[in-house]
Amino acid sequence: MTSASLRRNPGLDTSKTMAEEATWYEKQGTISKAVEACQKGDPTAQRCLYEASNQNVYRLMVRMVGLQDAADLTQQVFLQVFRKIEQFSGQAHLGTWLYRVAVNEALQHLRRSKRLRLQVLEYEPMDDSSGRDKQIADEELLERALHGLEPDLRCAFLLREVEGLSYRQIADALQIPEGTVGSRLNRARRELKQHLLELGWEP
Amino acid sequence: MKCSKVQNRLSAYHDGELSADLAAEVADHVIDCASCAAELASFGKLSNLSRRLSNPPIPTEIWDEVKANFRGTKRRDTIFGRFIPKSASGKLVAIAASILIAAGIGIIASQSRLGGHDHDHLAANFSKFLDEFNHRPHQAQQILLTNFEGRPTSMQEAAAALGYHPIATKRLPPGCTFDKIYLLKMPCCTCAEVVCNKEDGQSIAIFEHDSDQPVWFGKRPTVECRCHDTPTSVVQIGDRLAFTWKNGQRYVTVIGADTLEEITDFVAYLSTTGPG
Numbered sequence: 487m488t489s490a491s492l493r494r495n496p497g498l499d500t501s502k503t504m505a506e507e508a509t510w511y512e513k514q515g516t517i518s519k520a521v522e523a524c525q526k527g528d529p530t531a532q533r534c535l536y537e538a539s540n541q542n543v544y545r546l547m548v549r550m551v552g553l554q555d556a557a558d559l560t561q562q563v564f565l566q567v568f569r570k571i572e573q574f575s576g577q578a579h580l581g582t583w584l585y586r587v588a589v590n591e592a593l594q595h596l597r598r599s600k601r602l603r604l605q606v607l608e609y610e611p612m613d614d615s616s617g618r619d620k621q622i623a624d625e626e627l628l629e630r631a632l633h634g635l636e637p638d639l640r641c642a643f644l645l646r647e648v649e650g651l652s653y654r655q656i657a658d659a660l661q662i663p664e665g666t667v668g669s670r671l672n673r674a675r676r677e678l679k680q681h682l683l684e685l686g687w688e689p
Numbered sequence: 690m691k692c693s694k695v696q697n698r699l700s701a702y703h704d705g706e707l708s709a710d711l712a713a714e715v716a717d718h719v720i721d722c723a724s725c726a727a728e729l730a731s732f733g734k735l736s737n738l739s740r741r742l743s744n745p746p747i748p749t750e751i752w753d754e755v756k757a758n759f760r761g762t763k764r765r766d767t768i769f770g771r772f773i774p775k776s777a778s779g780k781l782v783a784i785a786a787s788i789l790i791a792a793g794i795g796i797i798a799s800q801s802r803l804g805g806h807d808h809d810h811l812a813a814n815f816s817k818f819l820d821e822f823n824h825r826p827h828q829a830q831q832i833l834l835t836n837f838e839g840r841p842t843s844m845q846e847a848a849a850a851l852g853y854h855p856i857a858t859k860r861l862p863p864g865c866t867f868d869k870i871y872l873l874k875m876p877c878c879t880c881a882e883v884v885c886n887k888e889d890g891q892s893i894a895i896f897e898h899d900s901d902q903p904v905w906f907g908k909r910p911t912v913e914c915r916c917h918d919t920p921t922s923v924v925q926i927g928d929r930l931a932f933t934w935k936n937g938q939r940y941v942t943v944i945g946a947d948t949l950e951e952i953t954d955f956v957a958y959l960s961t962t963g964p965g
């Protein structure tokens with residue numbers, strides 16, 4: 487199957503599947519240069535950092551908090567990052583720092599929403615146009631099944647499977663011991679598979 | 690290696706995060722164990738499926754908002770518009786958006802819940818008061834006094850009549866000075882109204898009542914927000930703002946704020962948990 491036929495909507499020409507895109511690991515050089523330039527006060531550096539990482543932050547937000555609030559929270563993440571960038575040092579955590587800010591923002595938002603009893607977690611289909619083939623339907627099922635996962639498990643799964651982070655990086659982003667990443671992913675995958683089967687997935 | 694141990698390490702094996710020794714043990718096990726092999730295969734299918742997820746298109750407003758807010762010049766009504774009732778405009782939209790920006794607070798648009806004959810009457814008269822308050826505060830006050838058997842009183846008399854000291858007689862935010870106090874017979878209960886003056890000469894009216902009725906903003910568009918974690922409803926009255934929140938056992942309603950900073954100051958100073 488060609489990559490073009492995997493797209494859910496032919497109108498989304500800029501949208502790429504994960505397989506087509508530079509991984510987070512491959513982006514590290516660009517991002518670390520942009521962070522350094524931001525710290526030196528280069529006026530275009532913020533834009534570079536944003537361009538290099540907005541897709542990663544935004545798609546994580548969409549799947550963590552839903553389409554409606556994802557833009558606002560993504561904006562919050564970058565504001566925080568730009569405000570705190572002076573304090574940031576240490577190349578080792580560079581790649582996961584953005585994710586850590588994003589994950590914290592998403593989890594805080596979910597806790598707040600729970601308190602306010604807002605139903606932000608209702609599944610919001612990105613596109614309802616016709617002409618789905620079986621594979622597109624499976625992707626939709628996965629989006630739905632993801633929303634059924636606990637936020638802790640969901641972000642572990644997304645950081646691994648969508649963002650391609652290592653266990654060390656996931657541990658940094660989630661601020662948990664590296665040894666617990668594997669068991670969290672075990673649970674996430676087992677529950678996700680269960681949800682998918684309930685939704686009619688035929689593996 | 691036993692099934693349970695393999696199961697515990699299955700994700701790490703699948704993700705290539707096991708040491709070579711452990712990975713070899715897991716690999717040996719799954720050759721002979723159908724159930725562990727099936728589980729591992731399902732992990733693989735989930736990974737394949739995940740790689741086919743598409744990226745949602747990024748709204749271009751995000752960067753504009755980041756840029757505007759980072760410089761401190763808030764452009765407030767673009768991507769936040771959907772939170773606000775369609776009939777809301779101007780200051781209320783700005784407040785809603787700036788609250789969101791300032792503290793990342795969840796905002797839900799709603800309208801106050803009024804029903805019953807007394808409340809309709811109350812809403813109608815209170816609505817007249819609100820309309821007048823903006824430009825003719827003295828006439829506005831007369832509407833309340835006429836309709837709700839209102840009378841000027843003293844702090845001591847008010848405390849005796851109400852059975853409590855209205856919070857605005859105990860403390861006010863800096864820059865506000867106490868002016869007058871009235872007692873009003875609202876349909877719900879007897880209510881205190883404290884009028885105070887700001888440094889710029891504008892008046893602010895502070896109502897406090899102890900019945901479990903939210904407030905009298907009628908059908909005006911309301912923004913529900915949290916100030917210092919206190920749920921607070923904000924409405925626009927002309928070019929000024931009114932807001933209400935539940936303060937311990939009672940409701941406090943303030944008419945005549947101009948900015949979000951004022952609202953948060955009031956909630957902080959007048960809350961039962963506030964300073965002083």
Ligand SMILES: [Zn+2]
Nearest residue numbers: 692695722725
């Ligand atoms: Zn086994």
